[in-house]
Amino acid sequence: MESPIGIFDSGIGGLTVVKAVRKVLPKEDIIYLGDTARLPYGTKSIDAIIQFSLEDTQFLVDRGAKYVVIACYSSASVALDMIRKEFSIPVIGVIRPGVRRAMQVAKTGKIGVIGTSLTVYSGAYEKAFKEEGTQAEIVGKACPLFVPLVEEGWLDHEVTRLVAREYLEPLKKDNIDTLLLGCTHYPLLLGTIRTVMGDINYVDASAEVGSELAKNLRELDMENNRGAGSTAIYLTDLSMNYKEIGERFLGEPMKNFSRVSLKGRAK
């Protein structure tokens, strides 16, 4: 099936998912939408995030997407069910693949999850772990300053270490043996997080989405074996440093990107 895979995020952090998908599915064409005009989603209301996510999905579907990947953790936490209800194509979020991976690697009974306040307080991870039948205890912790610190470029900085210590100390005391990084930006802080949490298992859900998507496409017979492996990037706003930060996430030069406006969508 030669139609593209659609991937959306509130911003450009979701380009880590593009990178992971390109790695396992090099022949698939990808269209990526970053809603940079309204980012971040994690501080908005659940109603707003659902509405924005439906508009994002509509954009990708209008451009022929055969499959939609929600690369935004806040959106995957609260809007996945509604998107599945409103659209007939298959949709996958970043929550579930990370949960499955964490359950595979966790050895003791405690798994930590970090994310934006909205992701953590939505209870989406607890629900997903429960539905996957885990016996582990899930300990969530919101880390709202991690995203601005990454965007400031302070990946290895005294301030970031101090913030990480303050946020993660409770998880350390809880003796978790696996930490799920529930936000697109957090993998860039892995070095700093490791200095606080030490030698435990780390799960970057963005990286897990690729293999789960590959499996699904195979099962549904929706693979593209003749594609050129192109990536088209659409952003709702081209802000000052989008290219520099975007390439940090994508891991390669950003080309073929355009600014677009989204159509409103009746509620």
Place this chain on the structure above:
Amino acid sequence: MESPIGIFDSGIGGLTVVKAVRKVLPKEDIIYLGDTARLPYGTKSIDAIIQFSLEDTQFLVDRGAKYVVIACYSSASVALDMIRKEFSIPVIGVIRPGVRRAMQVAKTGKIGVIGTSLTVYSGAYEKAFKEEGTQAEIVGKACPLFVPLVEEGWLDHEVTRLVAREYLEPLKKDNIDTLLLGCTHYPLLLGTIRTVMGDINYVDASAEVGSELAKNLRELDMENNRGAGSTAIYLTDLSMNYKEIGERFLGEPMKNFSRVSLKGRAK
């Protein structure tokens, strides 16, 4: 003139301006618009901020505003001229009143200005100081982590002190004698800023807008001497903690607020 004064901001930080206006103009009715669905503006492109600001102004004008105050520093930095061009009612931004005040209190030849990256790099402050005929040297410094730190509630915190030291050290070395706080959130960090910068002059432009507006209304014979001094607050999204943070800025309980959608506006 009994029509209301319209005030807008990207979020709820602009409620400090509402507080200042209510203090000097207790009989005026105020309508406030916070574009919480799209905040922050400071990380968006200049094009996007101008477009959002025109839509915000249109909303206030449609509700009968006789005068518009731009309480958002990013918006006042890049959109003031375009708003004045597109609308016939008088418009004031937060930049100019702060500049005039800083020039009154500065004793030596160096004035510091802090704000979001967009506000500082736009050059709006340099332009305003120049047009006001200052002889002082203006030293700008972007402090992008200050807003997330205020929203995290870390007003008096080791991390905030460390961040302030890193951002402000160059201004301290420059021996500025006056510091202009060019962002709605920064006055809440004044205690921490003072521990780094010591006993110099601080100018909170939000507080200066009230007296400038009062003077303008008198000169234009647009005062409302019979008003009830009501405040109506409109937000484009009602996010989780808007009320708690809003009341921190407003300095009194928030009542009479509603969620609204903005109409798009042809470019």
